[in-house]
Amino acid sequence: MKAGLLQRAAAAPHIVWSALFILAPMVFVVYYTFTDGSGSPSLENITRLNAGNYLMILVNSLCMALIATVICFLIAYPAAFIFSRMKKKAQRLAILLIMLPLWMNFLITTYSWMTILEDTGVINTLLSALRLGPVHMINTPGAVICGMVFCFLPYMILPIYSVMAGIDPKLIEAAADLGCSPAQTFAKVIWPLSLGGVISGITMVFVPSVSTFYISQKLGGGTFQLIGDTIESYFTGTAVNYHFGAALSLILMVLILISMAVMNRFGEGEGGEIR
């Protein structure tokens, strides 16, 4: 009995820590959103969201993140499937190789992408040599999406792979024995069983994509701003305004929460159809 009490109390330091450094900071985002520079209550920051092109920036960020997420999914799903069919040793190596770029700092890899995509960069040098002419790539939305896909693709592959590796091969054999075509086996067995991984992958790619800031500055050439860039500029830039920055962050958080809720509901609906 004594042991039980002692061990349940073991979570106490973490609970205190979470209250101080996870919950309290969230409260401060709300507090700063609804106050002005002198600390008195104000709705100024919310009304200001309507003015200017902040909503446009928000919509742009959501669209870019959505496109990056879809591309990541399209690349990751077949890759995860191929990995899950390989021999155990090869699987471990493949996953190691997928994780390795994650450990490289994204500031550096984004800079490398500049070298690759520039008008006189690696790709264009190759294209010119083949007489396919230079193609302008840097400072376009495509370049930014390329940077996002590179940074977050492993987060899509890993969860999908881990559910696919867990699918019992006997289930697939059974489906085939019972007369399923490969397409039917995919639709009725593999897809429903891998959906959990797909949903966590989408979450893990969408959230950092929608809030990204450095990638868009470097690969977009500062020609268009995403919500992450805007938020950053209000905290570290020359026009510092914590209150309005907090308001933008709050909106971003709410939008992400809504997206998550919609997706989880979608996931449950899909899951329901399996039975």
Place this chain on the structure above:
Amino acid sequence: MKKLSGAYLVLLFGFLYAPLLVMIMISFNGGESTAHMTGVSLRWYREMFKDAATLQAFKNTLTLSVSAALVSTFLGTLAAVGIERMRSARLKALVMSITNIPMMNPDIVTGISLMLLFVFMAGLIGYTPVLSFWTLLIAHISFCLPYVILSVLPKLRQMDKSLPEAAMDLGCTPLQSFLRVELPFISPGILTGFIMAFTLSFDDFVISNFTSGAGFETLTIHIFAMIKKSVKPDIYALSTLIFAAVLLLLLVYDLLGGREEDMAV
């Protein structure tokens, strides 16, 4: 089909490793440019080792990451034990969802929310500038904690609950039973948590960007500052060395992990 999936994997890894190849190549550049190779040399590696600010930033990052990983592993392991033992399912769910907030929130929001807390509190007691090693450490511990907890919890769930009970029946005090029976069993989870915390902390830029002050520069903050000015291949030399270190670490971890799996069989 085999050929098709082979080609697919070549394209995939080509995409994932293209920027790393560029980085490694340029780090051996003889010239000043980060875009064109002019001869091969170790010049930028020498320059990097002569650069006191870079070396200091590297030391700072190691200090920070090891401290953050140690504290978050300690707190997180205790927390996992406590959470696993909680009787009230509702309390457990509440604690878990709060724990998960830093994982669900975009890093930029975690960063600015902590910054607002620090700045506000410091303003109250008139202690400025507040952003320093300590605020950075608090921020890093906070975002590492959930990863440690989520690495340790599954191990605790796998453990046969009658083991610690048997230890106590045989005369162990609860603390002895925890240290001698439970701790060895969950230690792989603790190690995974520690390594995750260390690498997350080492690599973090976004949260550090908002919670660090002028006096204490981590490697990523230093790289960011260097990139803002002019980029020379010395950053690539530094990153290539880090890449080599990470590769080594992963291979060692993989070998250790492999042995453990063999033992389980």
